[in-house]
Amino acid sequence: MEEEKMNLRLDADVQKLEAERLRKGKTKADEDLDSLKTDSKKLSLSIRIVGLGKTSEQWCEEIQEEKNKSDSWERKFQEDSKFCDGIESKLEQDRGNERNDRRVRNDTAKL
Template identity: 60%
Template structure:
């Protein structure tokens, strides 16, 4: 009977060690998730800065475009008023058109880059949300494991109480058997 009672505490010890190992693993995983979350937030900040640079570049391209349009209009009006040759004016117009198209191409490229940055920013936000959910689940698991450990400790206490009660019962049984033997001896003598 004592051997059986000795096995129970060792199994509880094994469960406790297993719980502690799992708890350590979960704590490491939580730390990793928090580090990933910090890195992703830094990436989002970098994306914001890049998006701001792209917006500034877009504004500059729009200002250049407006300036080119103004210059184009001035050139066009000066063509009418001045007596320059048509060939020279055509060359200038072609040059301004080329600049205008180049500015438009730069603006289109900047808009595309801004759109891609915004898409990447949204993906990073989704990843951060996913990591936060994983962190919450890990914390919930830790709480459940701590509750299990508490229950294990309670069971250990109950096992100790039962072991003590069993030992007391065995002692009482031995005393009763000794008393019984004495009574039988006295009974046989009489």
């Protein structure tokens, strides 16, 4: 009978130790889960901040907008280039006319 009581006490002690080990494991798992949830929230926020959370449709729209801007700037550049070419051409023409006017004045003054 004494031996049986002792075995029961040992079994109870083993079960207590096992229960304590399981409680510690559960606590650790809960802490890890909370940490993962926190990390997940931070990651989601970071993704939204840098814009990576966009759908492919949103990315396509943004890309199209940027292409449109690029095309607009290209047209503006072409227009400005033509304008500059026209001004340079007019300047050369005016310089040529000025040279001719000087020659004519010089020739007239010599007469």
